[in-house]
Amino acid sequence: xxxxxxxxxxxxLKTGQSMTLLCAQDMNHEYMYWYRQDPGxxxxxxxxxxxxxxxxxxxxxxxxxxSRLKKQNFLLGLESAAPSQTSVYFCASSSPGLAGGNSYNxxxxxxxxxxxxx
Amino acid sequence: xxxVTQPDIHITVSEGASLELRCNYSYGATPYxxxxxxxxxxxxxxxxxxxxxDTLVQGIKGFEAEFKRSQSSFNLRKPSVHWSDAAExxxxxxxxxxxxxxxxxxxxxxxxVLVKP
Numbered sequence: 321x322x323x324x325x326x327x328x329x330x331x332x333l334k335t336g337q338s339m340t341l342l343c344a345q346d347m348n349h350e351y352m353y354w355y356r357q358d359p360g361x362x363x364x365x366x367x368x369x370x371x372x373x374x375x376x377x378x379x380x381x382x383x384x385x386x387s388r389l390k391k392q393n394f395l396l397g398l399e400s401a402a403p404s405q406t407s408v409y410f411c412a413s414s415s416p417g418l419a420g421g422n423s424y425n426x427x428x429x430x431x432x433x434x435x436x437x438x
Numbered sequence: 439x440x441x442v443t444q445p446d447i448h449i450t451v452s453e454g455a456s457l458e459l460r461c462n463y464s465y466g467a468t469p470y471x472x473x474x475x476x477x478x479x480x481x482x483x484x485x486x487x488x489x490x491x492d493t494l495v496q497g498i499k500g501f502e503a504e505f506k507r508s509q510s511s512f513n514l515r516k517p518s519v520h521w522s523d524a525a526e527x528x529x530x531x532x533x534x535x536x537x538x539x540x541x542x543x544x545x546x547x548x549x550x551v552l553v554k555p
Contacts, residue, residue: 324481351540360447362528362545363482370540378542410481414541424470424489424532424541429481 324430332436333401341396343411351414352394356407401437409433440465442546450552459514461529470532471512477525524553
């Protein structure tokens with residue numbers, strides 16, 4: 321049971337290059353998330369998904385796209401990388417709370433991907 | 439929109455001393471409240487959470503947190519820190535009663551804890 325895994329762990333890009341970050345979870349979770357972590361700013365939500373085939377924007381979605389073609393995978397794409405996208409990216413997953421929306425289940429996090437854009 | 443403030447960016451504490459990390463939130467109702475810990479080079483791990491009921495919540499690794507509605511605070515405490523508690527700690531809030539919210543969380547900026555021998 322690997323939990324949440326992220327590929328790759330490190331990457332260096334040049335401005336304008338594209339890349340895809342892969343997140344995989346083996347806990348059969350409905351919900352998946354992509355965050356970026358920058359010093360002093362905590363984690364900020366980029367995009368999230370509440371189920372296979374669905375995605376939604378988070379707090380800082382500009383410059384990123386996502387896809388959830390399979391329940392266990394959530395891909396984060398950078399079409400044209402910019403230095404402002406230098407960050408550590410975390411994927412997380414969780415299961416829905418109780419019916420009615422009045423509960424929260426824990427988010428489980430991957431180990432992160434450190435991305436540098438030159 | 440909700441927000442979370444962790445006023446202390448860094449805290450240095452001696453091993454064996456007590457630790458308190460502050461968290462204040464801004465939201466129109468009592469949100470769901472969480473504390474996560476991030477060890478160097480690792481992802482985040484849940485320490486504890488508060489939904490309702492007893493305002494003093496016990497978590498893993500000997501941590502506890504107290505919810506104070508009047509102060510909009512959810513401070514994290516540990517009576518005696520160990521060197522392994524050196525990490526970054528994040529407070530987070532979740533919205534209440536919105537089915538489509540997808541369990542989204544809003545995180546504070548984090549507090550980095552250094553432990554002196």
